[in-house]
Amino acid sequence: MSKSSARFDAAFSTLAASVESGRIPGGVLGHVDADGNRIIRSLGAAQTVPLSRPMRDDTWFDLASLTKVLFTTERILAHAEAGTIDLDAPLTSVLPDFRHYNPDNWERKVTFRQCLGHQTPFPAVFPLYTYGRDPDLLRTFLLQHEFAAGPAVYSDINFMLLGFALERLAGTWIREIDPGAGFAWSAPAEAAAATEDCYWRxxxxxxxxxxxxxxxLQGAGHAGLFGTASALLDFGQAKLATAGPEALIRTPLSGRRTHGWERPYEGWSGGEACSAATIGHTGFTGTGLWLDFERGHAWTLLTNRVHPTRHFDSGIVALRRTVGDCINAR
Structure with a gap:
């Protein structure tokens, strides 16, 4: 057995332990090494209520905040490279109506780069959905809502606004924009991992x-993408081959972040054994993708840890870190 296979087996054993203990219904683990060899393995249930279905290697997952890096960051950086936008220009260069009733407020000075790095004063959480279900009205509401400036934190609002900018540039809803090879904005129910028994839907x-x-919002820049482990490894493999040291997704903006992605820090989701040249991101539903450019490999852990409820200690934080440590063990 190769070292790579032994590491994968150890990582998969930690996932299996989480499933067997009842902390998560099921999951899929995938890895691609520097030579392009890949392993994908699944176990547990894709759904437990109101019916039961097994997890499969090709199960589709709601990728949640992985949308930020797989879709929104990619397209914003492509616009910057093409000269369509300036990353250091304010969002108002594309969204001129953003808080336009008060031209001197701080929101109108927020830049694309600051949003990519979560370096803005927006609040961490904002329940926009509680203000209604009209997507046009909600977009207008968010663009005009007065936020109290706070410390820079990870905020979905950054990527909602970047998504609005992409919609303006494309002249269409975000769900009408090509999500990229292997990805989609929804998935067939019979092929998808279930998430929450939603109390308001x-x-x-x-x-x-x-x-x-x-x-x-019926589509946004911070969430909404669906994909399989194979699609995530395809994406990771492509980035490992093309994103050199000067690539913005590898360029630090802070001690924890690059453009869109996270970089290693004490306690981060990728574990302590990866190289300093690793980037990664997670999704609230229980998903994650990590790319180690020094060692030339990528891994993805996909779970349905919010099924049937988010209000349960799934142990996902520790699981992600342990999987990363196993995959990167010397």
Whole structure:
């Protein structure tokens, strides 16, 4: 058995332990090494209520905040490279109506780069969906809402606004924009991992977006993408081959972040054994993708840890870190 296979087996054993203990219904682990060899393995249940279905290697997952890096960051950086936008220009260069009733407020000075790095004063959480379900009205509401400036934190609002900018540039809804090879904005229920039994949509969500704000907006830049482990490894393999040291997704913006992605820090999701040249991101539904450019490999852990409820200690934080440590063990 190769070292790579032994590491994968150790990582998969930690996932199996989480499933067997009842902390998560099921999951898929995938890895591609520097030579392009890949392993994908699944176990557990894709759904437990109101019916039971097994997890499969090709199960589709609601990728949640992985949308930020797989879709939104990619397209914003492509626009910057093409000269369509200036990353250091304010969002108002594309969204001139953003807080336009008060031209001197701080929101109108927020730049694309600051949003990519979560370096803005927006609040960490904002329940936009509680203001209604009209997507046009909600977009207008968010663009005009007065936020109290706070410390820079990870905030979905950054990527909602970047998504609005992409819609303006494309002249269409975000769900009408090509999500990229292997990805989609929804998935067939019979092929998808279930997420939450939603208290305000009154059904178990299967193949439709879990994120409340994204659902109400009918598509957004911070969530909504669906994909399989194979699609994530394809994406990771492509980035490992093309994103050199000067690539913005590898360029630090802070001690924890690059453009869109996270970089290693004490306690981060990728574990302590990866190289300093690793980037990664996670999704609230229980998903994650990590790319180690020094060692030339990528891994993805996909779970349905919010099924049937998010209000349960799934142990996902420790699981992600342990999987990363196993995959990167010397």
């Amino acid at each position: 009154h059904r178990v969500l299967v193949g439709e977006v879990h994120d409340d704000n994204c659902s109400a």
